[in-house]
Amino acid sequence: MSLTVWANHELRPGARELFYDSLARLGCRVIQSAKSSRSVLTEGESDPALAEADIAYGQPPLRDAVANPKLRWIALSTAGYARYDNDGFRAAMRARGTVVTNASSVFAGPCAEHALAMMMCFTRELPRYILNKAGPREWNYAEGRYSLETLAGKTVVILGYGAIGQRLNGLLAPFRCRVIGVRRQPRGDEEIEVVPEAEVATVLPLADHIVNCLPDTPASPRFCGGAFFAQMRRGACFYNIGRGSTVDHAALLRALQGGQVAGAFLDALDPEPLPPEHPLWAEPRCQITPHLAGGHRAQDESLVRHFTGNVQRFIGGLPLLDRVI
Amino acid sequence: MSLTVWANHELRPGARELFYDSLARLGCRVIQSAKSSRSVLTEGESDPALAEADIAYGQPPLRDAVANPKLRWIALSTAGYARYDNDGFRAAMRARGTVVTNASSVFAGPCAEHALAMMMCFTRELPRYILNKAGPREWNYAEGRYSLETLAGKTVVILGYGAIGQRLNGLLAPFRCRVIGVRRQPRGDEEIEVVPEAEVATVLPLADHIVNCLPDTPASPRFCGGAFFAQMRRGACFYNIGRGSTVDHAALLRALQGGQVAGAFLDALDPEPLPPEHPLWAEPRCQITPHLAGGHRAQDESLVRHFTGNVQRFIGGLPLLDRVI
Numbered sequence: 001m002s003l004t005v006w007a008n009h010e011l012r013p014g015a016r017e018l019f020y021d022s023l024a025r026l027g028c029r030v031i032q033s034a035k036s037s038r039s040v041l042t043e044g045e046s047d048p049a050l051a052e053a054d055i056a057y058g059q060p061p062l063r064d065a066v067a068n069p070k071l072r073w074i075a076l077s078t079a080g081y082a083r084y085d086n087d088g089f090r091a092a093m094r095a096r097g098t099v100v101t102n103a104s105s106v107f108a109g110p111c112a113e114h115a116l117a118m119m120m121c122f123t124r125e126l127p128r129y130i131l132n133k134a135g136p137r138e139w140n141y142a143e144g145r146y147s148l149e150t151l152a153g154k155t156v157v158i159l160g161y162g163a164i165g166q167r168l169n170g171l172l173a174p175f176r177c178r179v180i181g182v183r184r185q186p187r188g189d190e191e192i193e194v195v196p197e198a199e200v201a202t203v204l205p206l207a208d209h210i211v212n213c214l215p216d217t218p219a220s221p222r223f224c225g226g227a228f229f230a231q232m233r234r235g236a237c238f239y240n241i242g243r244g245s246t247v248d249h250a251a252l253l254r255a256l257q258g259g260q261v262a263g264a265f266l267d268a269l270d271p272e273p274l275p276p277e278h279p280l281w282a283e284p285r286c287q288i289t290p291h292l293a294g295g296h297r298a299q300d301e302s303l304v305r306h307f308t309g310n311v312q313r314f315i316g317g318l319p320l321l322d323r324v325i
Numbered sequence: 326m327s328l329t330v331w332a333n334h335e336l337r338p339g340a341r342e343l344f345y346d347s348l349a350r351l352g353c354r355v356i357q358s359a360k361s362s363r364s365v366l367t368e369g370e371s372d373p374a375l376a377e378a379d380i381a382y383g384q385p386p387l388r389d390a391v392a393n394p395k396l397r398w399i400a401l402s403t404a405g406y407a408r409y410d411n412d413g414f415r416a417a418m419r420a421r422g423t424v425v426t427n428a429s430s431v432f433a434g435p436c437a438e439h440a441l442a443m444m445m446c447f448t449r450e451l452p453r454y455i456l457n458k459a460g461p462r463e464w465n466y467a468e469g470r471y472s473l474e475t476l477a478g479k480t481v482v483i484l485g486y487g488a489i490g491q492r493l494n495g496l497l498a499p500f501r502c503r504v505i506g507v508r509r510q511p512r513g514d515e516e517i518e519v520v521p522e523a524e525v526a527t528v529l530p531l532a533d534h535i536v537n538c539l540p541d542t543p544a545s546p547r548f549c550g551g552a553f554f555a556q557m558r559r560g561a562c563f564y565n566i567g568r569g570s571t572v573d574h575a576a577l578l579r580a581l582q583g584g585q586v587a588g589a590f591l592d593a594l595d596p597e598p599l600p601p602e603h604p605l606w607a608e609p610r611c612q613i614t615p616h617l618a619g620g621h622r623a624q625d626e627s628l629v630r631h632f633t634g635n636v637q638r639f640i641g642g643l644p645l646l647d648r649v650i
Contacts, residue, residue: 145620
């Protein structure tokens with residue numbers, strides 16, 4: 001069986017050769033779309049060559065994916081898949097037996113590490129000392145020691161308890177934190193306490209740290225808004241490694257300014273890029289990384305290995321990893 | 326048996342009352358030295374009242390500790406105990422059966438968290454983005470993602486593998502790092518690979534991260550010097566939560582400037598406070614916290630609970646926690 005793989009994800013040199021070599025070794029023909037892009041945050045452009053493909057890798061345009069019945073598998077190169085996460089698309093794919101996977105296991109580890117880095121950075125007040133070094137160079141020994149917190153034994157609420165949340169829970173294990181997950185529909189097989197999104201207000205007052213991993217879904221626009229921040233324990237911290245659209249940033253800014261939220265570390269904003277004049281840049285209780293949480297040096301090689309491993313499974317008729325439809 | 330406790334450690338309000346109340350409940354008389362100090366980094370001042378004590382808590386002057394044979398137990402309020410760590414003092418205490426404890430289990434957790442915070446902060450390049458927010462407010466998405474590292478699977482060398490190192494090894498467990506300890510004399514019962522200090526050169530080239538927890542001992546002045554940094558793998562990171570005297574800072578600065586050491590995060594300096602004109606403040610690859618690693622909000626309450634728990638053991642004839650002599 002010779003498979004044709006269409007791809008519109010522009011991989012970096014090194015990973016690109018690994019992609020072609022690995023697929024050639026698996027007997028696949030590759031069509032790299034002329035409209036490829038490295039950014040996966042915008043939808044790919046339409047490309048008639050998709051019609052020849054058995055497998056689409058990257059971010060195929062939704063309409064084209066639906067219009068090409070020959071496609072047997074769509075392998076998304078991201079963890080988020082909001083563009084494809086609707087009943088119409090799901091029904092169309094299921095009706096003709098097209099499988100959809102994402103790359104959540106590639107990004108879960110780095111995202112969880114990024115979240116823990118943010119949490120520890122706040123707990124140990126590193127921003128204050130990084131700015132001190134760039135500024136007054138004070139030696140705040142006597143008072144500084146008593147201002148720091150530890151993470152051990154604290155309560156952490158994770159919004160959107162999926163692959164990232166599970167990995168974060170694993171990283172937190174030695175800290176013996178109380179970890180509470182919030183997800184659209186608890187499955188009952190989670191290894192931690194989990195409440196449904198509708199009951200988030202019951203756990204917000206418990207948390208010292210709230211980590212938002214929510215995807216961009218119509219079900220949760222501005223899930224974290226004024227009421228949400230008001231329900232948090234005063235002085236708790238908020239982190240976003242999910243999507244910016246799930247947060248009402250004006251409400252967050254007010255909560256930071258009033259001290260209700262002691263600190264916010266945001267990797268996902270809305271809009272992105274966040275314009276330089278946006279007031280969150282000026283808020284001292286806020287820190288920002290530019291949508292880096294899933295990134296790491298070997299990201300593209302990991303994506304290729306994840307995809308080609310799944311191609312082997314596909315050829316062998318085995319269940320695919322990270323199947324979402 | 327009524328015991329007299331002499332103390333020259335100045336606790337903060339709250340912890341102070343807990344100290345007096347707990348000791349009163351244990352039937353102890355407390356003499357708070359008129360020469361008490363909150364800083365534990367300098368030796369306490371001489372106080373004739375020490376002559377009445379069975380137990381000295383804090384940082385009793387070495388000479389006075391030796392000169393008062395009635396003292397049965399010296400409870401140091403720090404983890405480091407370099408002032409007392411010499412053969413003469415050890416022999417004098419052993420000869421008359423005086424026990425010496427430190428407070429390492431109070432500080433090990435916060436120190437290990439601080440070290441991990443530093444490591445994750447560098448791994449996820451947070452200083453760059455904290456300074457970006459305070460400065461140009463760029464949105465370095467496309468390139469930034471590929472510059473980050475992850476901690477998972479990396480090799481970590483811990484210099485001075487004691488209570489802090491063991492706790493750090495525990496925090497690193499979910500990352501599945503290779504952790505190698507270096508200690509004066511490996512005991513053979515460590516849960517990780519350990520090499521003696523004399524063989525440090527064999528493990529330096531392996532490490533992605535080197536965490537210095539070395540105490541201030543005559544055996545290891547400037548243990549981390551020019552040869553040490555040259556033996557590191559180019560581009561590895563160095564952390565110091567031990568004592569500043571164990572590092573040759575001129576050599577470290579040269580190694581940072583030449584890129585041999587990619588980053589240094591230092592909590593212990595020499596001298597302390599580090600003067601504002603010291604070139605380490607100006608080195609962009611270096612970050613500094615002012616001797617905070619062991620600190621946390623509830624530090625003094627933890628110290629009191631640790632000490633009074635040991636007083637109970639002392640009264641009951643049980644072995645004391647954190648005994649060092």
